[in-house]
Amino acid sequence: MQLRKTRDQKQPHPRHVSDLPCANPGLLRPAGAGLPDCLNLEAVGIDGLDRQPRAVRVLAEDILYRLPSDEARSQVEALVERDTTRPITFAPQRALLQDFMGIPLMADMVSMRDVLAAADDDPSRLNTRIPIDFVVDHSLTVFFSGNPNALERNRRMEMERNHERFQFIKWCGKAFAGVRIIPPGRGIMHQVNLEWLSHVVALHGPQADVARPDTMIGTDSHTPMVNALGVLGWGVGGIEAETAILGTPLVFQPPRVVGVRLTGALPRGATATDLVLHMAEFLRGVGVVGAFVEFHGEGVAGVGLADRATIANMSPEYGATCAYFPVDGVTIDYLRMTGRDDDHLRLIEAVTRAQGLWQDPAAPTAAAYDEDHVFDLAKVEPSMAGPTRPDERRPLHAVPASFDDRLAELRGPETPPGADDAIGHGAVTIAAITSCTNTSNPEIMMAAGLLARNAVRAGLRPKPWVKTSLAPGSRTVTDYLAASGLAEPLDTLGFHLVGYGCATCNGSSGPLASEVAQAIEKGELCTFAVLSGNRNFEGRIHPLVAGAYLASPPLVIAMALAGTVRRDLTTEPLGSDLEGRPVRLRDIWPDPEEIADHVDRFVSAENFRRSYGAGMETTPEWEALETPEGTRFPWDPESSFIRPSPFPGLGPAFDLEAPIRGARPLLVLGDAITTDHIAPNGAIRPDGPAGRALIATGADPARLGNYGTRRGNAEICVRGMFDNALLQNELVPGKRGNFALPADGGEPVSVFEASRTYMSHGTPLVIIAGRNYGAGSSRDWAAKGLRLLGVSAVIAETFERIHRSNLVGMGLLPIALADGATRCDLVLDARAEIDIELPEGLAIKAPVAVSVRRGDGSSDRFAAVLELMAPDELEMIRSGGVLPAFIRRLGAQ
Numbered sequence: 001m002q003l004r005k006t007r008d009q010k011q012p013h014p015r016h017v018s019d020l021p022c023a024n025p026g027l028l029r030p031a032g033a034g035l036p037d038c039l040n041l042e043a044v045g046i047d048g049l050d051r052q053p054r055a056v057r058v059l060a061e062d063i064l065y066r067l068p069s070d071e072a073r074s075q076v077e078a079l080v081e082r083d084t085t086r087p088i089t090f091a092p093q094r095a096l097l098q099d100f101m102g103i104p105l106m107a108d109m110v111s112m113r114d115v116l117a118a119a120d121d122d123p124s125r126l127n128t129r130i131p132i133d134f135v136v137d138h139s140l141t142v143f144f145s146g147n148p149n150a151l152e153r154n155r156r157m158e159m160e161r162n163h164e165r166f167q168f169i170k171w172c173g174k175a176f177a178g179v180r181i182i183p184p185g186r187g188i189m190h191q192v193n194l195e196w197l198s199h200v201v202a203l204h205g206p207q208a209d210v211a212r213p214d215t216m217i218g219t220d221s222h223t224p225m226v227n228a229l230g231v232l233g234w235g236v237g238g239i240e241a242e243t244a245i246l247g248t249p250l251v252f253q254p255p256r257v258v259g260v261r262l263t264g265a266l267p268r269g270a271t272a273t274d275l276v277l278h279m280a281e282f283l284r285g286v287g288v289v290g291a292f293v294e295f296h297g298e299g300v301a302g303v304g305l306a307d308r309a310t311i312a313n314m315s316p317e318y319g320a321t322c323a324y325f326p327v328d329g330v331t332i333d334y335l336r337m338t339g340r341d342d343d344h345l346r347l348i349e350a351v352t353r354a355q356g357l358w359q360d361p362a363a364p365t366a367a368a369y370d371e372d373h374v375f376d377l378a379k380v381e382p383s384m385a386g387p388t389r390p391d392e393r394r395p396l397h398a399v400p401a402s403f404d405d406r407l408a409e410l411r412g413p414e415t416p417p418g419a420d421d422a423i424g425h426g427a428v429t430i431a432a433i434t435s436c437t438n439t440s441n442p443e444i445m446m447a448a449g450l451l452a453r454n455a456v457r458a459g460l461r462p463k464p465w466v467k468t469s470l471a472p473g474s475r476t477v478t479d480y481l482a483a484s485g486l487a488e489p490l491d492t493l494g495f496h497l498v499g500y501g502c503a504t505c506n507g508s509s510g511p512l513a514s515e516v517a518q519a520i521e522k523g524e525l526c527t528f529a530v531l532s533g534n535r536n537f538e539g540r541i542h543p544l545v546a547g548a549y550l551a552s553p554p555l556v557i558a559m560a561l562a563g564t565v566r567r568d569l570t571t572e573p574l575g576s577d578l579e580g581r582p583v584r585l586r587d588i589w590p591d592p593e594e595i596a597d598h599v600d601r602f603v604s605a606e607n608f609r610r611s612y613g614a615g616m617e618t619t620p621e622w623e624a625l626e627t628p629e630g631t632r633f634p635w636d637p638e639s640s641f642i643r644p645s646p647f648p649g650l651g652p653a654f655d656l657e658a659p660i661r662g663a664r665p666l667l668v669l670g671d672a673i674t675t676d677h678i679a680p681n682g683a684i685r686p687d688g689p690a691g692r693a694l695i696a697t698g699a700d701p702a703r704l705g706n707y708g709t710r711r712g713n714a715e716i717c718v719r720g721m722f723d724n725a726l727l728q729n730e731l732v733p734g735k736r737g738n739f740a741l742p743a744d745g746g747e748p749v750s751v752f753e754a755s756r757t758y759m760s761h762g763t764p765l766v767i768i769a770g771r772n773y774g775a776g777s778s779r780d781w782a783a784k785g786l787r788l789l790g791v792s793a794v795i796a797e798t799f800e801r802i803h804r805s806n807l808v809g810m811g812l813l814p815i816a817l818a819d820g821a822t823r824c825d826l827v828l829d830a831r832a833e834i835d836i837e838l839p840e841g842l843a844i845k846a847p848v849a850v851s852v853r854r855g856d857g858s859s860d861r862f863a864a865v866l867e868l869m870a871p872d873e874l875e876m877i878r879s880g881g882v883l884p885a886f887i888r889r890l891g892a893q
Contacts, residue, residue: 101219129247135189140501142510188473228308230327238780239809259369262299264378273552289319305334326359387547430529431560432504448553449486450590459578463563468494505533674776774803831855
């Protein structure tokens with residue numbers, strides 16, 4: 001067997017191999033007879049390294065491979081000791097982009113080339129330093145659904161409406177080395193990563209003769225889905241991703257590692273979706289924001305790889321950086337099922353055993369976790385989560401009560417719910433089987449198909465006001481559904497294939513039927529979406545729905561049949577059969593044995609080999625796209641989609657030599673403010689600042705698209721900041737939506753318009769928020785937009801990890817209140833002014849004094865902490881962000 005010549009390999013993509021030689025060759029040893037070398041971690045002689053969690057051992061391997069002995073030893077010791085005063089570095093081997101985040105990232109890169117050219121430097125010097133897979137999976141919108149032609153019509157619409165964006169992406173694939181484009185219609189990035197891109201173990205070095213654990217980053221929060229394979233990777237903002245792509249290792253404090261020992265087994269009738277909703281609730285309660293979560297214990301062997309992927313995918317919903325599973329026999333079986341080469345599987349097992357990354361079911365876990373918790377799989381019950389957050393788990397019987405609470409919150413406690421037999425409060429207007437989270441799981445998808453078959457046999461149909469759709473993350477899903485005969489009953493219930501991409505879960509649910517939209521608006525109805533995705537934040541799924549519930553694919557179908565969230569699916573009927581008899585959920589729920597039989601018979605390695613065997617890097621529509629030539633992009637000044645990035649040329653966001661004086665709070669926000677609140681992802685409203693700007697350039701008011709497709713245009717995105725219909729700015733009581741107070745104290749206007757009045761007076765601005773500010777998607781525009789609004793700092797109780805990093809990457813100050821103070825203690829009014837006393841020269845985790853002067857003449861002083869983690873972050877603040885900092889370094893070279 002020959003494993004040293006990469007071009008002879010049958011791995012998915014052997015070009016993901018680095019030529020970087022090992023800095024410590026004395027630590028290398030053969031992984032096994034006839035196999036390449038791998039690092040012997042124990043040979044370095046660092047006390048305690050052998051007792052480290054598996055994810056920590058992968059970080060240690062990366063450090064020991066890259067860095068000279070003394071520096072490597074120092075960082076690994078800091079990692080083992082969890083010494084937060086000594087930062088560590090991590091150089092991911094590859095990056096994964098999607099188009100919503102990838103376009104602004106590449107626009108930054110192209111604009112940096114323009115800056116170099118303007119300085120008479122060679123623009124081609126700026127190039128990618130690690131391989132990039134750019135998956136175009138976020139441009140699908142469900143314009144058409146519920147009919148056999150939906151797929152083709154949505155595909156045509158996607159290509160037509162995104163023509164400029166796709167030309168830019170295709171040009172980037174030619175102009176930058178190591179960028180591979182996977183065009184629209186080929187699947188969702190995380191599912192493609194799990195099923196096709198990931199090596200688990202990759203070959204490195206000039207002769208490709210060193211085997212290393214596969215590592216990566218992705219510009220999407222749900223990148224940790226790949227942790228299910230034992231691949232260490234996590235989601236970063238586009239700004240942080242640029243750092244790694246340009247060849248600079250990520251710098252951070254040694255992570256806190258929380259162990260979760262799994263015991264027991266899932267009970268009959270519970271799905272992986274139910275499991276992950278319990279896990280999100282459980283780990284939010286534990287408190288794992290920014291931590292590495294690592295699963296271990298005897299229960300792991302009973303959790304299938306697809307179920308592990310469902311859990312890992314949702315790590316952002318419980319706030320963890322990653323959710324790491326060990327490599328074991330289940331991993332190897334999955335890799336074999338998805339078409340990986342047997343010789344490579346032997347290498348994976350040998351290397352992971354040699355480096356302590358393998359788990360034998362009977363062996364006790366020896367890892368020393370910073371915390372260790374027990375989760376009993378047997379306690380999982382059928383559940384949904386909502387109506388506004390993914391960690392709001394509800395047992396099925398409690399869903400109607402959660403609707404009552406939401407209705408009272410939005411329409412008042414005396415609002416009558418209305419009738420069940422017509423569209424009214426509580427109606428399900430969107431039911432979508434969508435996203436990577438659940439459509440990567442054959443067991444759940446087969447359960448959905450079997451439930452649909454049983455429902456059709458019983459004569460049930462969705463209610464007429466429900467928009468139904470199926471948007472899987474991989475073409476293998478439709479292959480095995482068709483082969484098993486289950487695609488037909490799904491079609492009968494209106495769950496026709498609408499495309500392969502991130503759709504409803506991402507806010508691209510498309511329009512509701514006109515009569516449904518009119519009924520909602522006329523009656524001010526609180527209607528709901530039910531989806532098999534991972535995100536249900538306020539205003540994300542559709543601007544006309546009052547909330548959304550996450551559910552397994554079979555429960556999505558059940559809710560479409562019921563047509564309302566007011567019904568208790570554990571006791572009340574979904575509808576009546578052809579003879580008028582009530583049909584309950586338990587009557588049509590498939591038996592676990594039948595689900596397992598269908599998976600065994602219809603899901604095979606041949607499915608995956610056929611799906612991924614050829615054509616992943618092209619489609620006929622993609623081939624037909626014409627693109628310009630050259631190392632610099634010819635920007636079109638008339639384009640409303642792709643414009644030069646303003647960020648490479650920025651300077652510091654504030655005067656570094658003086659305190660911030662007289663800052664005004666632009667918004668005061670509550671807890672769990674997500675990036676969907678800050679930089680929305682949904683449809684652009686014609687009457688909002690962004691919509692008005694587009695219409696002024698001649699855009700069709702009916703075809704403004706969504707904010708995600710406009711992220712290559714800073715002028716539009718800054719106008720869309722905080723354009724969320726359910727946002728609550730506490731400085732504007734009694735009003736929800738995009739409102740702030742202008743500098744003159746007049747009537748509320750949009751946040752963008754208010755910011756411009758302050759900027760015209762030279763007044764610095766701050767954002768005040770509660771706990772977990774910046775939760776949700778790794779959306780760098782949530783930081784970029786603040787910079788363009790004139791914001792200098794965000795003062796919050798706590799920050800979500802990715803957003804904090806993005807703020808720093810834009811040169812903005814993340815400041816955390818200290819000594820138990822909350823935003824409520826600041827008692828801010830419309831005339832409040834804020835002073836921020838910064839430490840001289842800035843410093844990591846430095847104390848900061850925040851002084852508040854209110855309109856009534858009162859004042860207070862509060863202790864706070866500057867949330868900077870590493871010396872490189874200080875440089876970013878001083879330079880005005882990561883892009884100006886990198887250009888300075890490149891110029892110095």
